[in-house]
Amino acid sequence: MxxxxxxxxxxxxxxxxxxxxxxEGFPLYALTVDYGxxxxxxxxxxxxVARALDVARHLExxxxxxxxxxxxxxxxxxxxxxxxxxxxxxxxxxVPARNTIMLSLALGWAEVVGSTDIVIGVNALDYSGYPxxxxxxxxxxxxxxxxxxxxxVEGAAFRVHTPLIALDKAAIxxxxxxxxxxxxxxxxxxxxxxxxxxxxxxxxxxxxxxGFHEAGIVDPAVLR
Amino acid sequence: MxxxxxxxxxxxxxxxxxxxxxxEGFPLYALTVDYGxxxxxxxxxxxxVARALDVARHLExxxxxxxxxxxxxxxxxxxxxxxxxxxxxxxxxxVPARNTIMLSLALGWAEVVGSTDIVIGVNALDYSGYPxxxxxxxxxxxxxxxxxxxxxVEGAAFRVHTPLIALDKAAIxxxxxxxxxxxxxxxxxxxxxxxxxxxxxxxxxxxxxxGFHEAGIVDPAVLR
Numbered sequence: 001m002x003x004x005x006x007x008x009x010x011x012x013x014x015x016x017x018x019x020x021x022x023x024e025g026f027p028l029y030a031l032t033v034d035y036g037x038x039x040x041x042x043x044x045x046x047x048x049v050a051r052a053l054d055v056a057r058h059l060e061x062x063x064x065x066x067x068x069x070x071x072x073x074x075x076x077x078x079x080x081x082x083x084x085x086x087x088x089x090x091x092x093x094x095v096p097a098r099n100t101i102m103l104s105l106a107l108g109w110a111e112v113v114g115s116t117d118i119v120i121g122v123n124a125l126d127y128s129g130y131p132x133x134x135x136x137x138x139x140x141x142x143x144x145x146x147x148x149x150x151x152x153v154e155g156a157a158f159r160v161h162t163p164l165i166a167l168d169k170a171a172i173x174x175x176x177x178x179x180x181x182x183x184x185x186x187x188x189x190x191x192x193x194x195x196x197x198x199x200x201x202x203x204x205x206x207x208x209x210x211g212f213h214e215a216g217i218v219d220p221a222v223l224r
Numbered sequence: 225m226x227x228x229x230x231x232x233x234x235x236x237x238x239x240x241x242x243x244x245x246x247x248e249g250f251p252l253y254a255l256t257v258d259y260g261x262x263x264x265x266x267x268x269x270x271x272x273v274a275r276a277l278d279v280a281r282h283l284e285x286x287x288x289x290x291x292x293x294x295x296x297x298x299x300x301x302x303x304x305x306x307x308x309x310x311x312x313x314x315x316x317x318x319v320p321a322r323n324t325i326m327l328s329l330a331l332g333w334a335e336v337v338g339s340t341d342i343v344i345g346v347n348a349l350d351y352s353g354y355p356x357x358x359x360x361x362x363x364x365x366x367x368x369x370x371x372x373x374x375x376x377v378e379g380a381a382f383r384v385h386t387p388l389i390a391l392d393k394a395a396i397x398x399x400x401x402x403x404x405x406x407x408x409x410x411x412x413x414x415x416x417x418x419x420x421x422x423x424x425x426x427x428x429x430x431x432x433x434x435g436f437h438e439a440g441i442v443d444p445a446v447l448r
Contacts, residue, residue, distance in 0.1 A: 061287065097332035104328045107324060108292050150355060
């Protein structure tokens with residue numbers, strides 16, 4: 001079976017998405033993009049997750065999106081806390097074109113390793129309303145992938161797998177626990193303390209807490 | 225007038241594309257991606273070109289595509305010389321997903337600077353047959369741009385300008401000379417000598433020489 005390239009952030013979504021692809025038989029190539037996010041602790045978690053998923057290779061690529069800015073995650077702007085998660089609009093943690101950039105890098109690597117399958121842990125239910133997490137964005141990127149590449153010209157159909165797209169956070173966690181995943185390896189906080197402790201109040205912390213609560217499961221990361 | 229983000233490689237195509245956008249009234253933000261190409265001299269040329277175009281800002285971003293490999297431009301594989309330019313297929317100098325990656329980075333920066341116009345110097349006549357230089361690829365990327373971004377969600381229509389797409393190399397050069405461009409600032413060679421002298425035999429050198437010859441103009445870079 002040809003490998004799949006999985007975008008691994010160090011959070012629980014991409015870990016679960018990778019594990020689902022693995023359970024479908026794909027050998028995994030994991031790509032982690034260090035884009036200058038302030039939650040750099042993610043990178044350490046991504047390494048632990050890559051090991052847990054027993055990936056064939058884990059590539060870390062740096063691209064300094066702080067030079068571009070435009071997001072609370074890539075500037076010194078404060079990360080919003082206790083935000084109304086149901087509020088309309090796109091919050092300040094949106095990173096311009098992040099998923100397009102990450103999928104592009106994954107696409108380049110996929111071509112080189114002979115893969116036509118990319119896995120990304122986006123979901124469009126318990127999320128912050130980022131435009132580049134929606135199914136229509138993913139479909140548009142698949143079309144770009146077919147037209148942009150040598151493999152596409154030669155007839156390959158690139159697929160961007162989004163196994164979590166229609167799951168809420170509790171369902172994602174239940175699925176991962178059923179697959180035996182250790183979510184204690186993951187980190188979700190946008191703005192952890194210098195010691196790496198989650199703030200508990202950013203969108204990402206709160207969506208995670210809500211998910212574990214609704215799944216009736218204790219978050220192992222909290223126990224550490 | 226809102227600015228345009230122009231991808232500037234240091235070659236003559238992107239210089240001309242930027243100059244055309246400028247002549248249409250766009251203030252220019254120039255983006256140069258150092259992707260680990262062996263023709264790093266391009267970056268120096270991009271700085272000269274950015275100055276000649278009097279851009280509002282010139283951003284250089286590094287992303288190490290040598291870690292991905294898969295191209296004669298990003299590995300130690302020899303760059304083909306004296307290749308039959310009319311041969312079918314995609315040559316080994318194709319860099320997997322390069323234009324998708326570059327357009328993605330340009331898209332992120334465009335959002336931050338309030339631009340919905342990206343300029344890229346691709347052309348589909350005197351070129352090496354790269355899939356990500358074709359009009360259908362550009363159209364697919366425009367759709368991604370609309371769906372991926374905050375601006376797109378709010379109704380902005382991103383446009384990827386390809387003013388050279390239907391011009392042959394001689395027509396590009398004639399257009400640039402009419403605009404008063406100094407092509408002596410540019411560099412095109414895929415595999416220059418350690419001193420930065422063009423090889424004269426790679427696709428890029430030969431397409432450039434053919435263009436100047438057909439335009440009946442002496443390449444000022446050759447005179448230096």
